[in-house]
Amino acid sequence: MVIVKRKILSLWERLYLPEVLRGLSITFRKMFEPRVTRQYPEEGLPTDGVTRGQPRLVVKDDGNIACVSCGLCEAACPAYAITIDGQETDRFIEREPERFDIDMLRCILCGFCEEACPKDAIYMSNELELADYTREALAYDMEKLKRPASAMRERMDYVKKINDRW
Amino acid sequence: MSQSEAKDSGARDTAMVTITINGREVEADPSKPLIAACHAEGEEVPHYCYHPGLSPVGSCRICQVGVQQGQMPPRVMAACRTPVAEGMVVDTEAPKAHDARRECLEFLLKNHPLDCPICDKAGECTLQDYSFDEGQGEGRSVEPRRKLDKRKSLGDVIVLDQERCILCSRCVRFFEEVPETPQLCIGERGSHSVVETFMNRPLTGNYQGNLADICPVGALTLKEFRFQARVWNLHKVASTCAGCSRGCAVTTEVLRKHEVKRFRPRHEPAVNGYWMCDTGRFALEAPNREHRLCGGILRGGSGQAQPVDTRTALEVARDMLIVHGEALIVASPFLTVEEGRELLALGKTLGARPVFLSPEPNDLTDDLLHTGDPCPNRRGLSELGFDALPVEEVLETLPSYESALLVGERLIDMLGAKNLATLPTALRVVLLECHYVDSPSIDVAVGIPNHVEREGTWVNVDGHAGRIAIARPTPEGVWMATRTIDTLHELLTMSAPGADAPGSATPGAIPSTPGAEATLG
Numbered sequence: 001m002v003i004v005k006r007k008i009l010s011l012w013e014r015l016y017l018p019e020v021l022r023g024l025s026i027t028f029r030k031m032f033e034p035r036v037t038r039q040y041p042e043e044g045l046p047t048d049g050v051t052r053g054q055p056r057l058v059v060k061d062d063g064n065i066a067c068v069s070c071g072l073c074e075a076a077c078p079a080y081a082i083t084i085d086g087q088e089t090d091r092f093i094e095r096e097p098e099r100f101d102i103d104m105l106r107c108i109l110c111g112f113c114e115e116a117c118p119k120d121a122i123y124m125s126n127e128l129e130l131a132d133y134t135r136e137a138l139a140y141d142m143e144k145l146k147r148p149a150s151a152m153r154e155r156m157d158y159v160k161k162i163n164d165r166w
Numbered sequence: 167m168s169q170s171e172a173k174d175s176g177a178r179d180t181a182m183v184t185i186t187i188n189g190r191e192v193e194a195d196p197s198k199p200l201i202a203a204c205h206a207e208g209e210e211v212p213h214y215c216y217h218p219g220l221s222p223v224g225s226c227r228i229c230q231v232g233v234q235q236g237q238m239p240p241r242v243m244a245a246c247r248t249p250v251a252e253g254m255v256v257d258t259e260a261p262k263a264h265d266a267r268r269e270c271l272e273f274l275l276k277n278h279p280l281d282c283p284i285c286d287k288a289g290e291c292t293l294q295d296y297s298f299d300e301g302q303g304e305g306r307s308v309e310p311r312r313k314l315d316k317r318k319s320l321g322d323v324i325v326l327d328q329e330r331c332i333l334c335s336r337c338v339r340f341f342e343e344v345p346e347t348p349q350l351c352i353g354e355r356g357s358h359s360v361v362e363t364f365m366n367r368p369l370t371g372n373y374q375g376n377l378a379d380i381c382p383v384g385a386l387t388l389k390e391f392r393f394q395a396r397v398w399n400l401h402k403v404a405s406t407c408a409g410c411s412r413g414c415a416v417t418t419e420v421l422r423k424h425e426v427k428r429f430r431p432r433h434e435p436a437v438n439g440y441w442m443c444d445t446g447r448f449a450l451e452a453p454n455r456e457h458r459l460c461g462g463i464l465r466g467g468s469g470q471a472q473p474v475d476t477r478t479a480l481e482v483a484r485d486m487l488i489v490h491g492e493a494l495i496v497a498s499p500f501l502t503v504e505e506g507r508e509l510l511a512l513g514k515t516l517g518a519r520p521v522f523l524s525p526e527p528n529d530l531t532d533d534l535l536h537t538g539d540p541c542p543n544r545r546g547l548s549e550l551g552f553d554a555l556p557v558e559e560v561l562e563t564l565p566s567y568e569s570a571l572l573v574g575e576r577l578i579d580m581l582g583a584k585n586l587a588t589l590p591t592a593l594r595v596v597l598l599e600c601h602y603v604d605s606p607s608i609d610v611a612v613g614i615p616n617h618v619e620r621e622g623t624w625v626n627v628d629g630h631a632g633r634i635a636i637a638r639p640t641p642e643g644v645w646m647a648t649r650t651i652d653t654l655h656e657l658l659t660m661s662a663p664g665a666d667a668p669g670s671a672t673p674g675a676i677p678s679t680p681g682a683e684a685t686l687g
Contacts, residue, residue, distance in 0.1 A: 068283050068284045069393070070283035070284065070396070071396035071398075071399065072283070074396075075396075075399075086393040086395075086396075087393055088392060088393050093284060094284055094316070094393070095283075095284040095393050118282075118283045
């Protein structure tokens with residue numbers, strides 16, 4: 001059993017008002033300092049190359065998807081979130097995905113797909129929000145995953161910098 | 167196959183010799199090259215140009231091992247071109263052999279493009295495997311790689327990627343030695359060498375598909391399988407080909423428990439050696455056909471097809487078969503021995519005549535593998551006691567019976583949906599099939615699994631038993647064929663013929679409570 005002894009207050013403390021004024025002084029001082037809280041939904045989170053958001057597919061500057069549907073991200077995915085079917089194209093790189101699905105509810109944002117990709121085609125974007133009304137809407141298909149390379153540039157440069165260390 | 171048989175029989179006559187492989191004394195067959203002895207001993211010797219079903223040429227030099235013979239110092243030799251000799255001491259892991267293999271590999275990779283992400287062979291490519299084990303991370307060559315045709319069509323089956331080719335000449339030797347119709351050659355000289363057909367003619371014959379299997383890299387790929395699936399995603403099951411009565415040992419490869427993507431030959435010296443024909447290899451339409459019959463379908467007095475569950479359908483079938491005494495049992499030649507035995511017992515209870523459908527032989531027969539007979543279990547069913555009956559004869563005989571029990575896959579195809587529709591309405595037809603055709607003459611239909619979803623035994627034309635195995639799950643609501651036949655048999659024995667079986671007064675009547683889960687998918 002613990003006996004808590006009541007603190008014996010000094011006369012200054014028992015006067016009450018000085019402590020109230022001290023507290024208010026802090027309040028007023030902070031009012032004029034820069035704010036540290038964020039109005040989240042209206043004001044987004046700051047992101048940079050280190051941000052490991054949801055995986056997205058890179059569309060190259062010539063308009064073609066960079067993915068060749070090699071299936072390495074599918075094999076590397078520990079959550080079995082990725083499903084790919086390939087098809088033939090007439091371009092120099094003969095293979096492209098016919099279907100590229102990522103079930104965002106399965107995705108654990110580990111970044112293994114990005115690491116496995118030999119073609120720099122899938123990157124963890126700076127997109128963090130994930131909300132919808134149905135489960136089906138969160139199983140993203142290729143059209144929902146495509147992003148221009150310019151939008152992913154920051155992450156691509158960061159990953160390159162990290163990889164160049166080895 | 168005749169050649170490999172000749173080789174095998176020749177091997178048995180010669181005396182075995184004793185050699186030492188990695189410190190172990192083993193018996194080796196002198197008619198086979200050293201590499202075969204090493205592989206038989208479980209030692210991994212890499213090889214590209216050597217194939218156990220083809221003659222060795224020693225063009226890739228990747229199979230070099232350390233060999234000591236007599237008083238000579240140990241030296242590095244290509245294991246595929248070295249005959250086995252008494253007292254030979256072999257070290258497959260000799261440092262000098264490793265160096266030699268690594269150097270060969272570097273030369274093979276000199277002009278090999280880094281195509282693995284788009285190459286269909288990736289995952290089952292021996293060049294990839296061995297590069298992973300022993301290759302260097304980076305090439306040292308400053309010269310650019312060869313630029314050649316990356317998608318050269320060689321006929322209807324095969325595409326050649328000349329850049330990927332490592333000139334092992336397996337494909338050239340295959341056509342010379344197996345179908346004995348030489349069609350490929352290595353053209354040009356030196357670093358300009360490419361595999362090509364004579365006069366750029368397209369490849370012909372029924373054995374082209376084997377090229378994609380024997381090609382150690384992804385140079386020769388199947389048009390049918392091109393970019394269809396990654397090989398590590400395929401679920402592989404050892405099974406038997408359904409194409410003809412040869413019953414080649416195959417591997418059934420299924421993508422995502424759903425679609426059969428390819429059949430590949432499996433080594434079976436007594437049946438097919440290392441090969442299979444294209445007819446069997448590309449017989450993917452039948453196992454992948456959609457709109458399967460799941461559960462049962464009844465056609466009552468109203469004439470409308472009504473889906474019910476399997477058990478309800480079998481009970482109605484029982485009532486029909488009991489009332490209409492004289493029955494004919496028509497089995498499909500795709501039925502396994504096990505299912506045939508169950509069906510025969512059922513026929514005995516029913517007092518029915520068991521026959522199996524024997525379609526006309528096709529003109530695909532050749533000296534190598536294809537028998538031209540589309541019945542994979544003809545011998546098994548014949549030996550069980552089924553009579554072989556041609557399609558026309560079955561259709562002629564059927565109207566003289568009161569009821570018919572048709573069992574097995576592809577019966578509708580073989581009998582013809584039109585012919586089925588013209589059967590007399592007095593004849594009661596119970597159909598156990600994978601698919602359903604909406605025909606007024608079929609009174610009860612029950613879904614069964616097809617040959618990639620069942621297991622059992624087929625007996626081939628030479629009497630060799632081949633197992634068929636379950637490569638993917640059966641559709642929902644479909645029972646195993648043996649269970650379906652067995653249940654029908656049980657229902658029949660429970661109500662002996664002549665007794666007042668429930669429902670026997672109104673044959674073909676639809677029960678008031680049909681199963682809810684049965685669907686025609």
